[in-house]
Amino acid sequence: MAxxxxxxxxxxxIAFSTYFIFIIFQVPLFSVPCRMGICKTPLELTSSLLIGSDVFPHFIVKTLLYPGAFAKAIFTQKTIPSYRNLLNLYDFNSRTISAASELQRLEVLAGSYLCVGGAILGLMKPGRITLFGILLVIWGLIRILVLGKSGFSHANGVRIYPTxxxxxxxxxxxxxxxxxxxIHTFNLKHVGKAKHF
Incomplete structure (x- = not known):
């Protein structure tokens, strides 16, 4: 026995591999308005902001986006996108988002950065950054939805997916x-129960 x-x-x-696949291959986790219309993954939201702010060279953003675009093309049986025209496929400049609107989703934005950073850094050593990122995203989405229902915020297009x-x-x-x-706690309880019999 191990x-x-x-x-x-x-x-x-196994858990980190699942998380990595969800983030890098862009499995939809939520939907929020962004520069490309609606972003459904932390990587799309992060890339949208990076393209809009011109902080990172476009080839880095394209490198991050390509595995997900490749997987989507295979899954939907469409033509595999070319690396050169990848940003046109995502169309990040199709919608203008005001600074006030982005501030309303600050937790979701920060959490998305942490999710993507945690997935990349986790290749060397998985850590708590992945958990903090996803918790921040969930908290931000719930806050937007609750405030939207209370009439304090506009929550159009914001959804949380079971994934x-x-x-x-x-x-x-x-x-x-x-x-x-x-595991250690479980083993101690198991040993303790065994001693009682």
């Missing part, structure tokens, strides 16, 4: 130390 450490490593590796909760669970279980603590 040791607690090996089991924790296996669980966290975001799979990403949340994956982000939590990708933290190796926490998984080890859970």
């Amino acid at each position: 040791s607690s450490k090996q089991l924790a490593n296996l669980i966290s590796t 975001i909760f799979i990403a949340l669970v994956s982000a939590f279980f990708s933290i190796r130390k926490d998984v080890r603590k859970i």
